[in-house]
Amino acid sequence: MTENVKETFAPATGRAGRRGSVPVPAALVAKVRTLAPSMTRSMQRVAEAVAGDPAGCAALTVTGLAERTGTSEATVVRTARLLGYPGYRDLRLALAGLAAQQQSGGSPAITTDIAVDDPIADVVAKLAYDEQRTLADTAAGLDTVQLGAAVTALATARRTDVYGIGASGLVAQDLTQKLLRIGLIAHAPGDPHLAVTNAVQLRAGDVAVAITHSGSTGDVIEPLRVAFEHGAATIAITGRPDSPVTQYADHVLTTATSRETELRPAAMSSRTSQLLVVDCLFVGVAQRTYDTAGPALAASYEALAHRHGARRARP
DSSP states (O other), X not given: OOTTOOOTTOSSBTTTTBOOOOXXXXXXXXXXXXXXXXXXXXXXXXXHHXXXXXXXXHTSOHHHHHHHHTOOHHHHHHHHHHTTOSSHHHHHHHHHHHHHHHXXXXXXXXXXXXXXXXXXXXXXXXXXXXXHHHHHHHHHHOOHHHHHHHHHHHHTOSOEEEEOOTHHHHHHHHHHHHHHHTTOOEEOOOSHHHXXXXXXXXOBTBEEEEEOSSSOOHHHHHHHHHHHHTTOEEEEEEXXXXXXXXXXXXXXEEXXXXXXXXXXXXXXXXXXXXXXXXXXXXXXXXXXXXXXXXXXHHHHHHHHHHHHHHHHHOO
């Protein structure tokens, strides 16, 4: 590691001193769903308690919540910080806000586990609900300050490299294709060795984007680390804001995912949330560069129009 690598739980991180904003109350449950798998069992008990009974927990002192969950005061405070709050007092305020929102008409969560013998209509309904919830959770938890900084970096980049493997690799290709359509230089090397050799060429003024739900995919972390150490601005899109990939990211964009099941692996819902973040980045960049992006989009559409027309004309 280099001396620039940030500490995982430090309030200020990355070369630019990135500081995340406190999550709004509506994002608390989404944060718990996203982060719970990576928590210790004692922290999970605290997180599940505050998400399951925000009104009851909001009335408790830190000592009271520790006793209710069978943990320690230090565990409660660490959980609050992991969820994005400076301290327990801030978490209690968010819990009170969440309780008020729920009392004003929030609908309870429904079970969306897919069984082997489910009718296809039920499968459609459950998947649609899961996708909607994943998108809503991602939008609620997305740090717009970090998003804006990432958009600025991409809009002014000399070139952008995007790294992803497997399902995240498909999302990396999607972001690259979108940037190319508005006249920007972007690459999404599919080979891990090529990704590293490309990253070596990056400098200040370039951007590297890593997409990994787990945040621990070595083939994605390695090129981002190389780009980081060579001075490029770095962005991580991940479902784990405390994961290894964020050590080399100037800007972290967190995605949500639904609970993983046998017939619905994490790659399915994580891809949905990653694509939402990619679309937000693209629209933001297109807005910032509209003078050139607008004509580029029109030109690419016109260049392909005859192909779409020919396709429609076939019997």
